[in-house]
Amino acid sequence: MPPMVADTIYQVLSPEGNVVGNVPNLPHSTLLSLYRWMVFGRIFSDRMVAMQRQGRMGTFAPLNGQEAACVGMAAPLKPEDWLMGSYRESLPYMVKGVPLLVQLKHWGGYIPDYPFEARCLPFQIVLATQALHCVGIAHAIKYKKEPHVAVVGVGDGATSEGDFNEALNFAAVFQVPAIFVVQNNGWAISVPRRAQTKIDNFAQRAAGFGLPAQLVDGNDILAVTSAMTDAIERARAGGGPSLIEAVTYRMAAHTTADDPTRYQPPEELALWAGRDPLRRYRKFLIDRGVLTDLADEQLHDEVTAEFEAAVAEFESLPAQDVSQHFDLALARPTPQLARQRRQLLQELELE
Numbered sequence: 273m274p275p276m277v278a279d280t281i282y283q284v285l286s287p288e289g290n291v292v293g294n295v296p297n298l299p300h301s302t303l304l305s306l307y308r309w310m311v312f313g314r315i316f317s318d319r320m321v322a323m324q325r326q327g328r329m330g331t332f333a334p335l336n337g338q339e340a341a342c343v344g345m346a347a348p349l350k351p352e353d354w355l356m357g358s359y360r361e362s363l364p365y366m367v368k369g370v371p372l373l374v375q376l377k378h379w380g381g382y383i384p385d386y387p388f389e390a391r392c393l394p395f396q397i398v399l400a401t402q403a404l405h406c407v408g409i410a411h412a413i414k415y416k417k418e419p420h421v422a423v424v425g426v427g428d429g430a431t432s433e434g435d436f437n438e439a440l441n442f443a444a445v446f447q448v449p450a451i452f453v454v455q456n457n458g459w460a461i462s463v464p465r466r467a468q469t470k471i472d473n474f475a476q477r478a479a480g481f482g483l484p485a486q487l488v489d490g491n492d493i494l495a496v497t498s499a500m501t502d503a504i505e506r507a508r509a510g511g512g513p514s515l516i517e518a519v520t521y522r523m524a525a526h527t528t529a530d531d532p533t534r535y536q537p538p539e540e541l542a543l544w545a546g547r548d549p550l551r552r553y554r555k556f557l558i559d560r561g562v563l564t565d566l567a568d569e570q571l572h573d574e575v576t577a578e579f580e581a582a583v584a585e586f587e588s589l590p591a592q593d594v595s596q597h598f599d600l601a602l603a604r605p606t607p608q609l610a611r612q613r614r615q616l617l618q619e620l621e622l623e
């Protein structure tokens with residue numbers, strides 16, 4: 273079990289891609305699959321931003337720089353496990369089984385049709401609420417004596433929300449199989465990480481609630497995967513909840529509606545560029561003979577083709593009936609909602 277107060281950062285690969293910790297015993301196919309998902313995440317994020325700029329996509333929250341934390345939090349889960357997240361967790365969702373087309377639809381303004389089999393709730397915009405949903409689901413898993421776990425991803429800023437702290441307390445008191453993953457990406461829009469807490473790191477929060485916690489290098493896919501695997505196995509075996517802080521960095525804008533050059537120091541960006549999660553893992557795979565330059569090129573081509581095929585499908589969909597955004601929200605709409613519905617339909621000349 274990890275210590276109650278986390279103060280050392282767990283790392284398997286150095287930023288240069290050298291082995292500095294215990295390499296998890298994973299078959300080559302799994303090592304490659306982790307890499308493929310990370311490459312997919314980078315291409316997905318870059319292409320989504322480009323599409324938004326071209327007017328082909330809605331507002332999007334990029335995940336550049338966070339690929340290791342995103343893939344590592346989801347890859348060790350089994351199909352029956354649950355995963356909850358925010359707008360920053362679209363990549364973990366796809367790793368868990370939410371189709372790319374569903375993510376394109378969600379970001380593109382369609383009512384998202386998440387398949388139940390993926391066991392992901394539509395990602396939350398209201399910060400930290402997903403932590404309570406996760407604990408509720410974990411409580412149900414425990415009540416039904418199922419051998420599953422529920423994982424939730426939240427940001428560093430979301431840890432300041434009451435919902436997050438209530439969720440930690442409930443999870444610890446009821447010893448439910450929940451795992452909290454804090455993706456500490458340095459920023460909550462323009463608010464720096466140091467403005468969120470007076471203590472050294474977010475993992476230390478857990479001790480006050482009676483949860484074990486682990487601080488991991490969130491740009492090191494092997495460290496995140498190992499820490500998650502331990503936490504999941506422990507929770508599955510009845511060992512209770514835990515928290516993992518993945519220390520990473522947002523290498524892009526908060527969303528396509530943000531201009532980070534107004535607040536993000538260029539030297540900080542340069543420092544983190546040297547800690548790129550993809551580059552370091554690629555070097556490890558090449559050193560181990562798991563990947564070659566040629567295979568990497570092919571993989572990039574395959575992933576790009578996969579993305580473009582889904583985009584073609586997305587762009588051939590009939591337009592979303594926007595009245596559904598209102599009609600599916602409340603059984604009896606408030607007067608304000610009814611007014612907004614009318615106004616939107618008039619503006620779009622649909623009424």
Ligand SMILES: Cc1ncc(C[n+]2csc(CCOP(=O)(O)OP(=O)(O)O)c2C)c(N)n1
Pocket residue numbers: 360397398399426427428429430431433457459460461522526
């Ligand atoms: C309850 C609530 N308050 C405020 C907001 C507005 N808001 C959207 S994103 C964001 C910053 C969140 O930062 P963090 O939790 O670190 O996640 P990140 O965006 O960095 O992944 C804020 C304040 C919101 N969505 N929900």
Ligand SMILES: [Mg+2]
Pocket residue numbers: 427428429455456457458459460461
């Ligand atoms: Mg953040």
